[in-house]
Amino acid sequence: MLAALARRLAAGVAVVAGVATLTFFLLRLAPGDPVERLLGPTATAAQLAAQRQALGLDRPLPAQYAAWLARIARGEWGRSIASGRPVRAVLGEAWPATAALVGLSLLLSYLLGIAVGAVQAARGGTRLDTALSVSTVTLFALPGYWLGLMLVLVFTYRLRILPSFGAHGYDSDALAGLARMRDLMRHVALPLTTLTLVGIGGTARFVRGAMLDVRAAPFVTTALAKGLTAPRVWLHHVLRNALVPVVTLLGLSLPALFSGAVFVEAVFAWPGVGRILVEAVQARDYPVVMAATTVSAMLVVLGNLLADLLLGWVDPRVRHGERGRGNVEG
Amino acid sequence: MKSLVQDRRAQFGVAVLGLAVVCALAAPLVSTGDPGAQRDIVATRFLPPLSTDLHGVVHPLGTDRFGRDVWTRLVYGARISLGVGTLAVLVSVAIGLVVGAIAGFSSGLVRALLLALTDFALALPRVVLLLLLAALWRPSAGLVVVVLGLTGWMSIARLVQGEVRSLAARPFVEGAAALGLRRARILARHILPNALTPVIVAAALGIGNAIMLEAGLSFLGLGVQPPVPSWGNMIASGRDTLLNAPWVATAPGVALVVIVVACTLLGDALQDALSPTSRSSR
Numbered sequence A: 001m002l003a004a005l006a007r008r009l010a011a012g013v014a015v016v017a018g019v020a021t022l023t024f025f026l027l028r029l030a031p032g033d034p035v036e037r038l039l040g041p042t043a044t045a046a047q048l049a050a051q052r053q054a055l056g057l058d059r060p061l062p063a064q065y066a067a068w069l070a071r072i073a074r075g076e077w078g079r080s081i082a083s084g085r086p087v088r089a090v091l092g093e094a095w096p097a098t099a100a101l102v103g104l105s106l107l108l109s110y111l112l113g114i115a116v117g118a119v120q121a122a123r124g125g126t127r128l129d130t131a132l133s134v135s136t137v138t139l140f141a142l143p144g145y146w147l148g149l150m151l152v153l154v155f156t157y158r159l160r161i162l163p164s165f166g167a168h169g170y171d172s173d174a175l176a177g178l179a180r181m182r183d184l185m186r187h188v189a190l191p192l193t194t195l196t197l198v199g200i201g202g203t204a205r206f207v208r209g210a211m212l213d214v215r216a217a218p219f220v221t222t223a224l225a226k227g228l229t230a231p232r233v234w235l236h237h238v239l240r241n242a243l244v245p246v247v248t249l250l251g252l253s254l255p256a257l258f259s260g261a262v263f264v265e266a267v268f269a270w271p272g273v274g275r276i277l278v279e280a281v282q283a284r285d286y287p288v289v290m291a292a293t294t295v296s297a298m299l300v301v302l303g304n305l306l307a308d309l310l311l312g313w314v315d316p317r318v319r320h321g322e323r324g325r326g327n328v329e330g
Numbered sequence B: 001m002k003s004l005v006q007d008r009r010a011q012f013g014v015a016v017l018g019l020a021v022v023c024a025l026a027a028p029l030v031s032t033g034d035p036g037a038q039r040d041i042v043a044t045r046f047l048p049p050l051s052t053d054l055h056g057v058v059h060p061l062g063t064d065r066f067g068r069d070v071w072t073r074l075v076y077g078a079r080i081s082l083g084v085g086t087l088a089v090l091v092s093v094a095i096g097l098v099v100g101a102i103a104g105f106s107s108g109l110v111r112a113l114l115l116a117l118t119d120f121a122l123a124l125p126r127v128v129l130l131l132l133l134a135a136l137w138r139p140s141a142g143l144v145v146v147v148l149g150l151t152g153w154m155s156i157a158r159l160v161q162g163e164v165r166s167l168a169a170r171p172f173v174e175g176a177a178a179l180g181l182r183r184a185r186i187l188a189r190h191i192l193p194n195a196l197t198p199v200i201v202a203a204a205l206g207i208g209n210a211i212m213l214e215a216g217l218s219f220l221g222l223g224v225q226p227p228v229p230s231w232g233n234m235i236a237s238g239r240d241t242l243l244n245a246p247w248v249a250t251a252p253g254v255a256l257v258v259i260v261v262a263c264t265l266l267g268d269a270l271q272d273a274l275s276p277t278s279r280s281s282r
Helices: A002-029 A034-039 A045-055 A061-073 A087-122 A127-141 A144-158 A177-215 A218-225 A230-268 A273-283 A286-314 B002-006 B008-025 B070-105 B109-123 B126-136 B141-150 B154-168 B171-178 B183-219 B231-240 B247-274
Strands: none
Touching: A002 A061, A002 A286, A002 B109, A002 B126, A034 A045, A087 A127, A087 A177, A087 A230, A087 A273, A087 A286, A127 A177, A127 B247, A144 A177, A144 A230, A144 B183, A144 B231, A144 B247, A177 A230, A218 A230, A230 A273, A230 A286, A230 B109, A230 B126, A230 B183, A273 A286, A273 B126, A286 B109, A286 B126, B002 B008, B002 B247, B008 B070, B008 B247, B070 B109, B070 B141, B070 B154, B070 B183, B070 B231, B070 B247, B109 B154, B126 B141, B126 B183, B141 B183, B154 B183, B171 B183, B183 B231, B183 B247, B231 B247
16 A cells, blocks of 8 residues: 555656646747736847846756756745746645635535435436436536536626625625635635536436446345345445445546636636636746646646545555455555 | 437437537528628627517527627537537547557557556646647647647547457457468457447547537637637627626527537447447446
């Protein structure tokens, strides 16, 4: 288990390093540079050249890459070219917002998705199953940004009960305790609902399939033949075993969920990593893009590691080492 | 095949996709014929669905803020959205087949490298890559095809790799090798055709996903550029007029959902029909 975890950790570090390297070179291949956007159309060639030299952007690519690696190794993320603020501060504000949004929606969509999928599997072939199947395939097909707009249309414009912009109201600094909490909950409601609804569809479809596969296994027939009650068999035998592929899916679905969050953050102006990334790519703000992609890759890799740990908890065979090293735990 | 024809999901999927393709191809016949047509902008803008403007033209889905007919833009946008989605999936299937076939049929270092590359690409957040690639050149429909194709081949490569690997151990492959056939020929003529089943299913599901991502990129302004209509940039432009003309953003979104549902149901039905062992599941 520990050795496997170390291997996964090494692979994760490789992924993050690869993402950063790929980003570095792709970004510099892209037309336009941050200096042009910073100084505007009236800047002279001399001014552009001077600013490029000041930022070290006139040096050859490998030298710039080496310098970037050296700075990262020292823990220096640099300053945003567009705003001049330290990148660490920009991302320090952003990543908790994204992690909270993605984490909460992951939790909710898996809890609800597993519940819906389990009900469908247990009532397989009935009208309820068909109705839920139609619902989940529709949720699965909903683009997050469009669902978000529709929720804004209903809850903000028509019913006028929920805000659709940002994470705080304009007066949030003046609020304290419960009122501030309430303000945050009201702001998170629509983006969270959007991401969760989209997530439920895929999870429920997968859980239903996994449970029906397990249901067909001989040990389930044995359990029923022993006289165990149906609910007990469904919960302890079928669902428990179906959770193994579901937890694997959990890790795999993180990149997709993060991608979804980028769109949803754009719609709701949610102050997260996704929105910063979109803005920084458009402004060619190299230091911010580098940091935002690195942080998002790290979030995805960490999520995958957590899913692996969770898998060990759900599936004892993984915990004890699949390759039959006897009963030595470790 | 018989079960596929009787499958209600397949019937629905084929009917919807067929109708959409016919509408897209026959766009000039089923609409006003010009997605950019503007007459009197002030008098014809923001007309609600099913209204007739002062020129006597009926707008079944209303007009947008420039007085353009939403239905016309929807069917012309279908050309872009369906075309881009299909081409993008063809690109990813091509890459996935090559990578998967080579990885599955070779051994040692080549396989290890290709699998590592696939896993690496799979672990990247796709949208991050999309954003970067889309920023590389001027946004266009062709760029979206390339970008979606380059970021969507990994799951297909994995499927093909697994299939090829298990097929390569079968007796008929040994027989072909004993007959003295070249390895490339065995792979292309004997193994790959047998490995296509999961690829077809993945492609059907992938088209829906690609259409959704195309719309997403266009929504962020990185995909198909206005005034060429695509469902994504229609949703984006409707976002600004959500309060007074909600139909502008609603119509392309509904079309998008219906098409993606059709692709998903067709993929599910194909999966069940082509692999009897997993019937009733998924």
